[in-house]
Amino acid sequence: MLLIKRILALATAIVLGSQLAIAGATSSYVPQAETLGATLRRLASAAAHKNPYNQPQLLGAQPSIQLTGAYPGNAAVVAAGTLYSNAGHIYYAAVGGTTGTSTAPTGTNRTLAYPDGSITWLYYGLAAGDIVSNGGYLFQVVTPGVPATTGSGPTPGSLSDGTITWAMIGLQTSPVLTQINTHNAALTNVYNPVGGLSNNSLVPDGPNTANGSVFRWEGGWPVVQSSGFGVFPAGPDISPVTGNCNAQTAYSGLQIQCNYESVEFVAEAAIVEINTINTGTYAIQVDGQYIKSGAGPNTVGGATLVSVYSGGNARITLDFTNIGGRAAHTIKLEMTAYNLLRQVSVGPYDYITYPNQSDNFGVAFVGSSLTAGTGATGTYSSWSNVFRQLVGLPDAANFAIGGTGLLNPGTSTPYISHFMADLSRYAAFRGAPKVIFVEADINDVSYGSTAAQITTAATTLIKTLRAAYPGGPKGTLIVGVASQNVGQGGGSLGTCGTAIQCEAAVQAAFTAQAASGDQYIGFIPNYGVPTPPGPVLTGTGHQTTLDGTCNGANATGSTAGNNYIDLSSSGPHPNDCGYMVWAKAIVAAYRAIINALP
Structure with missing residues (x-):
């Protein structure tokens, strides 16, 4: 009898202990819904350690391209994707065609497109400090000049190229970025963000929606600008292409505000082609890091590049061949209000998926x-x-x-x-x-x-x-x-x-x-x-020349020692x-x- 009592007591203790253990596990391990404060603190804490502005930029976005020659003059045919020199500067033909009369490109603004007859030129460089990628390596201009029309550009064993002297600075970390107005026919797997929606439709978010979108939109509710634009369907945008995007615009009964938008997706591909329409600037992130342009130091954000519009086609290509090839990458295209997304193309065995986003609020x-x-x-x-x-x-x-x-x-x-x-x-x-x-x-x-x-x-x-x-x-x-x-x-x-x-x-x-x-x-x-x-925006001690650090302490002259300057470039706007x-x-x-x- 005593043995039976001891067994029963032990069994009771085990049951009670198990219940306590379960209760303890519940309070310690079963996740409870977060409060707003807890969510915001968690996100802010994680971002303090990793955000696009404290991560190293991906270097080598601008490819080394062989120079075709000097600017060919008036009424000359120029192929898209070629490089020409003019007045000591190098220009890239994003849109091919025929040159105009006295319209040769001369500017050096990387965020502008330079029209010339039916051609659209982009400033390529090459100034001291400019960076190009070639064969998986990075090269920086030491002595500016004009590259050769023959050869393979700078290599680890040859740092002289025409009249340019290069310095090798390391391995390429960015996908090679090019812009051209013609489609790469090898990229046959095409993802259309419209997904059969009609004109003026509001685009739902997520893969489980009616149109099964693989694109995640930020900045507002995207709208189908036009379900058919030329041979390619047009994509959603926050606003129409006409009107003032800094004001409310009535568009087919919808009131649409359009200051910023971005689109994000995961591409399992070696080459990704993004087709946008409309002229404007954009920045690109890959796996949470900004792509750096081929220009000199830029510690503000990522590459700021111009989207060239020609007949509805502006194609941005990201080539990962020299940095691991085909792999899954989260790509974010940050756009100004006037850009629209048409489609994204990858190879026949590649694919695009909706990005994982556990916190999907706004x-x-x-x-x-x-x-x-x-x-x-x-x-x-x-x-x-x-x-x-x-x-x-x-x-x-x-x-x-x-x-x-x-x-x-x-x-x-x-x-x-x-x-x-x-x-x-x-x-x-x-x-x-x-x-x-x-x-x-x-x-x-x-x-x-x-x-x-x-x-x-x-x-x-x-x-x-x-x-x-x-x-x-x-x-x-x-x-x-x-x-x-x-x-x-x-x-x-x-x-x-x-x-x-x-x-x-x-x-x-x-x-x-x-x-x-x-x-x-x-x-x-x-x-x-x-x-x-003290105040950050004081209106005094403006620094109008960037020092590359965004740090007022590095200002000179009348702004020296002023840590609270607004770095304004023109009047009231920073x-x-x-x-x-x-x-x-x-x-x-x-x-x-x-x-x-x-």
Whole structure:
């Protein structure tokens, strides 16, 4: 009997122990749904260690191409993909044809296309510091000149090429990037983003949707511009090609805002051809790293390249042959608002799939031209896009309109008159935004608004947003971001007072909302920041010549020692470096806000 009791006691202990172990396992290992604060902190923490701006750029995007000869003169036939010299510079024929009369290319801007008769030229170089790839190696120009019309270009054993002296600097890390307006017939597996959708259709996201898209869109809800354009179907875009993309554009009954868009996909291929239409600039990421152009130092972002439009065809080819060949790569094409995607082509045994994205929510921005990114090389260099990648936010729609404000309609409408409709449409595509950023800018001051009027307008927008998108652990965070006009400094601005007073008028609305018990509200000041560190956008000490570091401490002359310059290239709008400096400053303040969330 005693033995039976001991066995029963042991069995009971085992059962109880198992139950406790299971309970412990549940509390320790069964994943619980994250709160908004936990999600934002997790993403920001991961992005601090790895984001496109702290990863090394992929080098060697510009291929070494044999020079055909000197510019051939008027009415001469030039084949696409060939290289010619003119006035000491080298130009690439992205679109072949016949030269014009006195229209030979002379410019050196890598983000412009140079028309010449029926030809479209791109500036190729070759200036000191320019980099090309050849045979898997990287070569940099030491002594500028003109390459030879014979031979194989620079090699490890031959660093003289025509009148150019090269230095070998390492192995190629980037796919070779070329642009031409003719299709590579060997790439027979073609992926069409339209997927049978009709004109003006809103494009669903993801492989499980009706059109089975393999493309992930960021920046807004893409729309089919035209289901048939020439011999190739046209792809979705955020806006029509006509009209002002910095204003609301009515398109077949749809109100479409179009500051930024990108498309991402995974390609298991050695060669990938991306067919876009419309002229504009773009940047390319491969596996989270920017491709670097063949130009000199560029620490702002990746290669900024021009998309050449000719008869509906601009074909960008990424060739991975010299860096491992056929393998799976996540490719992101960041575009300005005027670019459209037509199709992506790979080899007959290659394929494209939708990228893995465990956090597939969106955030939204509203503001003026400063949030739209005016003054940057492309809208992908705006502070909003740089910022959201620095903190790991997976998608962002930029609904900023130049010249507008909380009260100022500019040539369009004030924030509240368009932003709610923008958000509603975006929410139908990506779900309710997890974070909403509202820029407090100078346009309301120039509109003659008083401090009280600005506070009232900000309060109305906040309460309208909150009614549609509640706060809470599963809700939406609303963040105000003060910019002011960077050319105004701290002096008197208008009826609302000084820069600090005008900024405080907006901040008062956010403070009042927080005081009402809303924990999911924050404000990032500019002028109201104590010194040090002081405001980022001061309007004083502009550095108009980039030093390649985006660091105000490296400025010279009147800007020497000024760590808070905006690096403005023209008046009130920063350049790429200025937006980078601003974005990084906002990151620090944003982290403080999300760290305080439950």
